[in-house]
Amino acid sequence: MKDTLTFKMKTLEYASIALLFIVLFTISIVSKQDFLYALHDYTLYLDSDPFRTIILSYGAGCLSMVSRFITQFFISPVFGAFTVSATLTAIFAILLKSFSKQGNAKKIVFAAIPPLALFVAACNLEYLIFDKVDGSVVMSLLLGSLIAVLLAWWMQVENKISLYLAIVVAEFSYFAIGIFSPLSMLIGASSYVKKDNKIAMMLAGIGLASWFGFNYLTSNLLHYEVYSIALFAPLYVSHSSTFFFHSLIALALLIVCPLVASKCGEETELSAKRLIVPGIAFVLAIVVAKLCCYNDESFHKILRLQRLENEEKWGEMISEARNTTHPTSDIYAYYVEALIANGENVDQMFNFPVEWEGYSTSNFCMPHMIHYEDFAFATGNYCMSLFHAMEYYQLTGENFRRLKRMMRCAVMMEEPELTEKYLNVLETSTVYSDYVKEWRKYKNNKQQLLADKEAYKNFDSYFEKKDDWFHAYSAADFIAERSNISNPKIAEARILTELYAKDLESFARDIPVAAQIYRGHVPPKCIQEAACLCAIMGNTKPVQSITVDRTLAKNVQKGVKEIQKAGKKGKNKMKKYEGSYLYYYFYKETDTKNYKGGDLKK
Amino acid sequence: MKKTNIIIFLLATLMSACSVDAPKSFTESSDAAPIQPNCYIGTTIPCNILPMNFCVDADKEFIVKVSGGKTEFSVASDNGNVCFPIDKWKSLLSENKDNDITFEVYEKTNNGYLRYAPFNMTVSSDSIDEYVTYRMIEPSYQASGEMSVNQYNLSTGEECIIASDHYTHSQPGYRTQRCVNCHFVQRHNSQNRSFYYRGEKGGMILSYNGTVRKIDTKTGDMPFSTSITSWHPTLPLIAFSMDNFKQSFHSSTTNKIETFNLHGDLVLYDIEKNEITNIIRTENRFESFPEWTPDGKHLYFVCTDDDKNKLPFDSVKYDILRIAFDADSRSWGKIDTVYAATKLDSSATIPKISPDGKFLAITRAEYGMQVPTEHSADVCLINLATSEFLPLKNVNSPLCDSYHSWSTNSRWLLIASKREDGSYARNYITHIDENGNATKPFRMPRLNPRHDADLLKSYNVPEFAQTPAPFSTAEYMEVVAKHDAEKAKFGSPMNKQVDGKSGASNIHHR
Incomplete structure (x- = not known):
């Protein structure tokens, strides 16, 4: 019986390698596509001298450069999933090979734990992806670990010359691969613990000494980074971040696993009974990996919306944004952007069919930094969009997303020289040649762009041709500040901003001024409803200045009575009013912390 | 044998690439x-x-x-x-x-x-100063992105960073407003320099007589810290302006961003006494952009008319004035108007006098004093002997040409210009002869000629220097990180308007 269930070792190795690849690839494809796409969107690879000079001057510069090169291809998430899975599987395969003298069952488990831990770390970049973190840091982690295990494997060859050569290579590559250089020696050291303690101690000693010593040189002589940042290059995302924490755990497991594996007895065959243990452990590890991955719905929603925005799938953006249980100001901003792009009725702004809750993203980002330049662009505020993109391009990490935004701003501002500059830079990437070709034709022809793309025509309707100065720091605020009656769209945007902020006092003040934009036609329902609300509260000026549908007014009166009767707790009974401004006003929380208001200019 | 052949072939290819001959026949x-x-x-x-x-x-x-x-x-x-x-x-x-x-x-x-x-x-045959220092910054200047003060060698093309705020921005959790800016050199001893490292642990980083110090120059009743700097050519004195710059965005013009000043007074810092005294503090006017004459006997500056609170900000315009300085008594004297731009319905700013004392280079624009985004900004010369205005038409472009610096021999003028795309400033250099005639400016060359085309940062406040920075980045950063700033003393009476005096001599109105 035992014989029939015994596998040849090589077959088992291949089977486990294939299984791991399939599992990782499947998880990545099913649930990580938007994340992988975002890694590409928030990285930058340019084949240019200033770019190379900057990247290579940082700690682990070469690794970062290679990772950026690879990550740019994650524009196709399938390629991203394949690369991530293949790299992790390669680490698994090398570890399997390194543990060849250990028992099969246990060696599979020990070899599988580090790549799975790395996968968990890689999927936990969280909101830092929007901040000063390059999307390629994930690939740097995986690729660096692969290099480290390869070097460590080389050190284990039964040949002292190879060992010393591997040490020299690892030492010399310190500035190119950073933390992964000492890591390779520490992995090597843990592999030698049982067979040759002298070599183990030497490797550990050199690894640690070079790690601290070279970092001292890096931070004090060659670079201008602080010691602790150089120490963990290229993983210095944030020392308190989940990504950093998980990465260190994964790297520690890379060191610990060979140590523990070396303690195991030698076996060449595997029984069915023993196969159950690693099997269960393997499945559990995958479940843990899946569960540990960052699951904040808002985070994944923003990634999804940004991807759809890049692909200009406005209808899908609206559906996705509505289908959310934890709306944030970022999600709402993308929702409104998609509404504008699609030319949807403004009443839809308040038809956000979820309970609006103040939801803390607990990230390091500046307020609204995630959507700021995107929303500014969608509301025809190209100058502000351009300048914020310019600045955040440096401040939060250079990336394709902001480079494309700057280029589009330049097109909309009709500045061909500036457009060409961005196109030239973008052209030095590997994956954007077609995109550059498509946009170059609009360089001197904004009208052609507006004719070709309806969304851009809709964005441009908010463009204020009469020059005005303003400064503002939130999406709501800059609409409020710049509202000018000379552009009815902007005046309306201001009114809607007031309604969004539930600032009926400002609404009552401004609507008589804005009334002229509705002369000859009926204003949007939400504005009529708000005017009726003002009347019920004692200010009849708004209803006197605009046309209000009689039936709608009666319904508002009726609705207010019902809502007053039902109270806050009775909102479930008031579902029939969902989508109306009335319902929004009474039952939905809004993010108004940055709303400061402004004056509608006559 | 095969390997040897390959090496010989590669070497031969390399040699042939190095020694190319121009074609003999061509159309x-x-x-x-x-x-x-x-x-x-x-x-x-x-x-x-x-x-x-x-x-x-x-x-x-x-x-x-x-x-x-x-x-x-x-x-x-x-x-x-x-x-x-x-x-x-x-x-x-x-x-x-x-x-x-x-x-x-x-x-x-x-x-x-x-x-x-x-x-x-x-x-x-006129040589140029070997070094140029400048700030590398995003054109937006809004939330202090990553900026650095760099040093570039005009003879070798080598560039290095003198100081950078990358130091703190590398940690996303530490998002503080930082600014590294305004690197200025003492004309006759370029080892003496200063720049600001603003924000947490910030201050003026002063290298003087072989030491580096960090000075807190907001002292006494000064409402704002010091900003624009001019070293006295020989004495241990620095004239500062005390400004409060703000920004707004344009909605549609190509100027894009507007920088304006909400305050403007002048103070003097005595390095050896570590003491600040008033030069000019007025309620009804803004004074800024101090610039010493090469002999140190006058301080040039820009000044608004008597109604500084004009709105909108694009109606605020500046003239170039100068105030006499007596080095022996350290006292201030008469104020003269050097160039009344406001009478021409324009604004003059950034006064820079050639080291030979013959020419005053200014930037003239439609309005304002901080004009790095104003397309109307042009660099012009004024012959100080004849007061002749030289518009330098062949130097300026339709877009912004603003900040400028003279070489030590007064023959080269360095200009930050946005002529290429209207947004990113690049350094241009023009030759000025003894009569004030300028040649066609050329972009500061780079060893890699694509460098500036690919660079998505602006060159800001470029200044010539004869020698390299006396301290390394690490030494400067150590002062920033570890040293507390020395508080400068305040040597003038508090809460007092001082029109042209440093607590000593009386003001002489124009």
Whole structure:
């Protein structure tokens, strides 16, 4: 019986390698596509001298450069999933090979734990992806670990010359691969613990000494980074971040696993009974990996919306944004952007069919930094969009997303020289040649762009041709500040901003001024409803200045009575009013912390 | 044997690439050579400048022959970059002082070589200061992105960072407003310098007589810290303006962003006493951009008229004034108007006097004093002996040409210009002769000619320097990180308007 269930070792190795690849690839494809796409969107690879000079001057510069090169291809998430899975599987395969003298069952488990831990770390970049973190840091982690295990494997060859050569290579590559250089020696050291303690101690000693010593040189002589940042290059995302924490755990497991594996007895065959243990452990590890991955719905929603925005799938953006249980100001901003792009009725702004809750993203980002330049662009505020993109391009990490935004701003501002500059830079990437070709034709022809793309025509309707100065720091605020009656769209945007902020006092003040934009036609329902609300509260000026549908007014009166009767707790009974401004006003929380208001200019 | 052959082949290929010969037969074209930047054509260059490398079409093959006097050499390009060997370039320049050097650009076509119209550069025997310092910054200046003060060697093309706020921005959790800016040098001792490192642990980083200190220059009843700096040419004194700059965005004009001042007074810092005293503090006017004359007897500055609170901000305009300074008594004297731009319905700013004292370079714009985004901004000269206004039409562009700096020999003017795309400033250099005649400006050359085209940052506040920064980045950063700022003393009476006095002499109105 035992014989029939015994596998040849090589077959088992291949089977486990294939299984791991399939599992990782499947998880990545099913649930990580938007994340992988975002890694590409928030990285930058340019084949240019200033770019190379900057990247290579940082700690682990070469690794970062290679990772950026690879990550740019994650524009196709399938390629991203394949690369991530293949790299992790390669680490698994090398570890399997390194543990060849250990028992099969246990060696599979020990070899599988580090790549799975790395996968968990890689999927936990969280909101830092929007901040000063390059999307390629994930690939740097995986690729660096692969290099480290390869070097460590080389050190284990039964040949002292190879060992010393591997040490020299690892030492010399310190500035190119950073933390992964000492890591390779520490992995090597843990592999030698049982067979040759002298070599183990030497490797550990050199690894640690070079790690601290070279970092001292890096931070004090060659670079201008602080010691602790150089120490963990290229993983210095944030020392308190989940990504950093998980990465260190994964790297520690890379060191610990060979140590523990070396303690195991030698076996060449595997029984069915023993196969159950690693099997269960393997499945559990995958479940843990899946569960540990960052699951904040808002985070994944923003990634999804940004991807759809890049692909200009406005209808899908609206559906996705509505289908959310934890709306944030970022999600709402993308929702409104998609509404504008699609030319949807403004009443839809308040038809956000979820309970609006103040939801803390607990990230390091500046307020609204995630959507700021995107929303500014969608509301025809190209100058502000351009300048914020310019600045955040440096401040939060250079990336394709902001480079494309700057280029589009330049097109909309009709500045061909500036457009060409961005196109030239973008052209030095590997994956954007077609995109550059498509946009170059609009360089001197904004009208052609507006004719070709309806969304851009809709964005441009908010463009204020009469020059005005303003400064503002939130999406709501800059609409409020710049509202000018000379552009009815902007005046309306201001009114809607007031309604969004539930600032009926400002609404009552401004609507008589804005009334002229509705002369000859009926204003949007939400504005009529708000005017009726003002009347019920004692200010009849708004209803006197605009046309209000009689039936709608009666319904508002009726609705207010019902809502007053039902109270806050009775909102479930008031579902029939969902989508109306009335319902929004009474039952939905809004993010108004940055709303400061402004004056509608006559 | 095989390996040896490969090595010999590679070496031979390398050698042939280095020693290209210009084509003997070619067809001629009257078109101008398709080089970038094309401002190199017909310009005047200093005799000690690094190679004027330029770009050509990356998809074609080119040979460029450069000749002058007895020297000539050619280089080939198949990647769009035309780079001259630095040794040959140096000897070419040294042999051709006050003469022209000629460039012939040959393009390889299917029918052989095509030669574009040859062009010249005139090699001036006037040398240029070896170093330029500038701030690298995003054009937006809004949330203090990553900025650094860099130093560039005009003879070798080497660039290094003097100080950077990358130091703190590397940690996303520490998102503090930081600013590294305004790097200024004492004219007769360029080892003495200062720049600001603002924000947490910030202050003025002062290197003086071989030491680096961090000084807190907001003292006494000063409402704001010091900003724009001018070192006295010989004495241990620095004149500062005390400004409160704010920004707004334009909704539609190509100026894009507007920087305006909500305060403006002048103070004097005595390095040895570590003491600040008032120069001019007024309620009804803004004074800023101090600039010492080369003899140190006058301080030039910009000043609004008596109604500083005009709105909108684009109606605030500045004149150039000067105030006398008596070094012995350390007292201030009479104020004169040097250039009344407001009478011409314009604004004059950034006064910079040539070290020989002959010319005053200013930036003239429609309004304001901080004009790095104003397309109307142009650099002009005023002959201080005759008061003749020289508009430098061949130097300026339709877009913003603003900040400027004189070389030590007064023959070269460095200008930050946004002429290429309206947003990103690049350094341009022009030769000014003894009569104030300027030559066509050229973009500051880079060893990699694509450098500036690919760079998404602006050059800001460029200044010439004769010597390199006396301290390393690490030494400066150590002062920033570890030292508490020394608080400067305040040596003037508090809460007092001082029109043209430093607690000593009386004001003489214009």
